Amino acid sequence: MKRAEKVLEGLVFNSRWLLAPFYVGLVVAIFILLVKFTQEFWHVASHMVDGSESEVILAILTLVDMSLVANLLLIIIFSGYENFVSKIDTAGHEDRPEWMGKVDFSGLKVKLIASIVAISAVELLKSFVNISIAAEDVTTAADWTLSDTKLAWKVGIHVVLVVSGVLFAVMDRIAEATAHGKAGD
Numbered sequence: 001m002k003r004a005e006k007v008l009e010g011l012v013f014n015s016r017w018l019l020a021p022f023y024v025g026l027v028v029a030i031f032i033l034l035v036k037f038t039q040e041f042w043h044v045a046s047h048m049v050d051g052s053e054s055e056v057i058l059a060i061l062t063l064v065d066m067s068l069v070a071n072l073l074l075i076i077i078f079s080g081y082e083n084f085v086s087k088i089d090t091a092g093h094e095d096r097p098e099w100m101g102k103v104d105f106s107g108l109k110v111k112l113i114a115s116i117v118a119i120s121a122v123e124l125l126k127s128f129v130n131i132s133i134a135a136e137d138v139t140t141a142a143d144w145t146l147s148d149t150k151l152a153w154k155v156g157i158h159v160v161l162v163v164s165g166v167l168f169a170v171m172d173r174i175a176e177a178t179a180h181g182k183a184g185d
Helices: 002-047 053-084 105-135 141-184
Strands: none
Touching: 002 053, 053 105, 105 141
């Protein structure tokens, strides 16, 4: 019976490697995002002179947005792989990010929600900048109502994300304080 238990535990422990293809897929997703970033960059560069200020700002915000998504993917890949699959052996490498290996699941959640809030903020900023461009296309009051409704939803979603991020941080701080309090007892 003990032998069967040991085999079962080994199987369960080694099942963590089933997550590795997910992280490889996310690396491929960063490459795909890089291709789209390059396309958008060339589009921005080629229209920089003849585009309006608002159009250029929107295009640059799109580049910032893509960069934030790529950063988020990288944080998820590094932290997720190290927390759930295996340690990445780059301890002696001079370019190893300082946070790598120190972000636990709790820290990953906070970084994840912070990145999502930042991405949401950029999208919201793009919507606000886009209002003047969209005003040229509005022909009826119904179009304004639709535009206002979309903007209200974006603001509402952003507020929910911000509140969620704050609540995650507060919960982690409470959990950490509770853990330290119990350790001191």
